[in-house]
Amino acid sequence: MKKRLLLLSIIFGIAISAFSQQLPLYSQYMFNRLLINPAVTGSDDNIPIRLTARQQWVGIEKAPSTQILSGHLRLNNETMGVGGMIFADRFGPESRIGIQANYAYILPVFREEASLAFGLSFQVFQYQMDYTNFVSLDDGDPALNYGHENSWLPDTDFGLYLYSEDYFAGISANQMIELPMNIGGKQVEMNTLVRHYHLMGGYKFEINREIDVEPSILVKGTEKTPLQLDVNVKGIYQDDYWLAFSYRTDGDIIAMLGLNFKDFVFGFAYDYSTSRLSNYQSGTFELMLGYDIPKRGHGSRSLL
Helix, strand or coil: CHHHHHHHHHHHHHHHHHHCCCCCCCCCHHHCHHHCCHHHCCCCCCEEEEEEEEECCCCCCCCCEEEEEEEEEECCCCCEEEEEEEEEEEECCEEEEEEEEEEEEEEEECCCCEEEEEEEEEEEEEEEEEHHHCCCCCCCCHHHHHCEEEEEEEEEEEEEEEECCCEEEEEEEECCCCCEEEECCEEEEEEECCCEEEEEEEECEECCCCEEEEEEEEEEEECCCCCEEEEEEEEEECCCEEEEEEEECCCEEEEEEEEEECCEEEEEEEEEECCHHHHCCCCEEEEEEEEEECCCCCCCCCCC
8 A cells, every 4th residue: 555655656756757857947037047047146236036936737736836036146246146045846745845045156257248157056945745635546545644744855056157248158957966855754766856957048139229139048958858948039128128939849838028117027927838738727827026126336127
């Protein structure tokens, strides 16, 4: 009976690896690259505070749901950045709630026309498995008496980030420690945290005084799953309004829009799936709210 519950856990682990690759998906990461690369810490002239809320696969019970609050700033010496996140991520019977601290060391390059940052983050999160969400194959299965199981796990990310006013490029490794998680009192190899890699880049073209267009890409994958590619294009009007589209190679088509109002930022994204999963859900919604705290001597506009 315990073995059957363990088998269900393994199947669930395979589903996570196949669909979400263990880490949450984001649609509006191009407006908050800190979500995937700690070296972005301190890259903004101001102090961007961002709240992102994502509900995936609307209509499917206990589908992935993610909320994250982030912020970062460059210190007065201009060579270091610090920041952090508070996050909650849930998928079926699994959940992670934790905090993350970021640090970046920033160097001017190319005659000080660009910056190269080395970033490191450390996080601690509570991993929880809710066994009451499992359906027993046998009535009275004693394995379900666990109720909830909790464990605290540390992890760390590393990244490099090259950026200027017109372009950016970065590479990062996430979940570097690759710790195992206990399921049913046992360590299951399938449920080990897997290292993830992200490679991103983009260039902003000035069409005229009012319109900029920024194409970009994001390549992500692990050593155990195929690479996934996001192709994005973002249009910006008067630095205050934007419209963006993305195509993800798993078949998702994403539309995004947003605006700046004074120091406030608003963004909304809708993901439409072209896979068979679209027959059972109504898409994915992601909301981003932000506030840019101006630093002395800098403006108040940010589109990171």
